[in-house]
Amino acid sequence: MADFFYVSITGLQLKRVWHAPRFWLHAAASMSQAKSADGCLSADARTIDGVHHTLTVWTSRKAMLAYLSTGAHLKAMKAFKSFATGKVYGFETAKVPAWPTAHALWLDKGRQV
Template sequence: MDGTMVYVSITGLQIKARRHLPRFWWHAIPSMLQAQKAEGNISTAARQIDGVHHTLTVWKDEAAMRRYLVAGAHLKAMRAFGSIATGKTLGFYADRVPDWQEVHALWQTKGKTVGRAK
């Protein structure tokens, strides 16, 4: 990057039980497609690390990410989330995008817990 500050959003979700995987993917795929097309989105990526389903999205600013967060497929996914997964999220401004090793480490140490274990 050229030193311009961007908003980085990291999520990591752990599926509560294998039986929830179809429902997870039912929501995850449309949510990723929505993010890729969202105004202000710079990049969208996903990877599984140590059984955790991570997303790494980069945005023009936090406002753009928040508009995506509460609309369309992602809003539906958030409503279903509590019954199928637990996880952590974090977002921050940065002048570069972290690599996947950094993503997982940041998620482990600085992520805010969302959802509840059942």
């Protein structure tokens, strides 16, 4: 295992309920891509207070950026503004946060995308 990890926390909220099928198609494909991406150590998702979150852990920021800019995730990023709003937060850490800590960090430090 690495001495430091890169953690990415995202949270997206649908603009309208009828966007759900499109959102879930992109979300499922992006999660599948993340779980098999080089450098991805873990990928998890959950809905908290109506916001759809992901928590991914990477060997490095470089590995996360390689995932971010290709395949299903790239397609999802290009489409998401038509059906959702959201915030992201990424950081290097020696200790992977549990969901409650990750969510608190996202609330406090997330940037609008």
